Amino acid sequence: MPRLAEGAASLRGLAVYLFPFPAFATLPRLPWHSPTVISTMAAVFGDMSDHISYKYNFRASGSQPSTPSTASSPIDSTYSSGQSTMSASTPSVAVDDEGDTSSSVSGAASIFEELSSLISEDDKYTFSTAVKLANYIKKRVEACLASSTGCYLLVTGVPDNKEAQIDSLLARRQIRNQVRIMHEPTIKSLIIKLMPGVPHELTTYALEARITSKVVALPGHTIFSLLGIKAxxxxxxxxxxxxxxxxxxxxxxxxxxFPSFMIEVGYSETMEKLRKDAKWWLTASTHGPVTKMVIIIKINRDPPALELEVWVMGPNTATMLMRSRPPTVPACVQSFDIDAAGTVTPTPAANGLRIPYLTLFDVPHPHAADIIISLDELSELALVIFQNGL
Known part of the structure; x- marks a missing residue:
């Protein structure tokens, strides 16, 4: 409990530091669990049910927004809207063109299997009962924070219709918010990502706060223009x-x-695992509005460092050679390495992290402008995480 209270205090302080709305001014003087703190967070970051709503299930076939998007594709919006130092000729950092990444059943299973192959034998578990699985996950959550590996688990042999029972058992053990579940029913398996406390929460919160503050600064936009999504x-x-x-x-x-924008954070995982997470978001949402951008962040503890990559759908350069391949595949268009001193190294060279307006939003606006997080702001963000979350 002391560690939890310390983490909550860090989040309150970060709210005032990065997002100095008047509503936040009283947060540091209130208990972290007070109704005022909870309601203020809800007002700033959208419906708090989204932040704890593991019980809500959303499907890719959800209804369309009332006004259709004018962006022809995520990669188009990456280079076409607003002011930016990047141009259409800027080369991407990396393109993931391994096989067909379309959202067919085989494609979804392929992404799952790619991630499964990166998980060590020590982190694989065969399902027997939901109770035993929940107890095993609780032990691993406790061990993950002190470990340099093992924050992804592969569970095989999972019977159908077990998700609700597993959710309930994890909630009873007070670890549901520290777990993210990926399910592939065609092979009866789960990949469970463990998120042990402060490092994950502080990192996602810091980036959310920076993006939200810049959106709110645009004329005609409010804290409710973007709604937060958590579990x-x-x-x-x-x-x-x-x-x-x-x-x-x-x-x-x-x-x-589906959300338009996602963040995936790893405390000790390899970047390759996080890249598979990004690939799933970009390719799974084919019916209705899609996920247009995923930012993945790896936190290194010793020495403190952040690795950040920006992923979108980009042209498949192999399409002309293999017509069966999809026209677009997940591509990394920016990356940033931030060391313990806060020095930021961008690849390719850029003045900051760019999020095009029509990546976050679907509908043009008279006052639309791309969101630019400068190198100084990225450095500031990293140092806050190093000082309060590690």
């Missing part, structure tokens, strides 16, 4: 499901639509 479960068109760390959807989207 909600989303179902891809192939039947598989996934819960993300954090994200946003514009207010124009229906409550069961």
């Amino acid at each position: 909600a479960r989303f179902y891809g068109s192939g039947g598989g499901s996934k819960e993300g760390d954090s994200g946003f959807r514009p207010a124009t989207r229906a409550s069961d639509d």
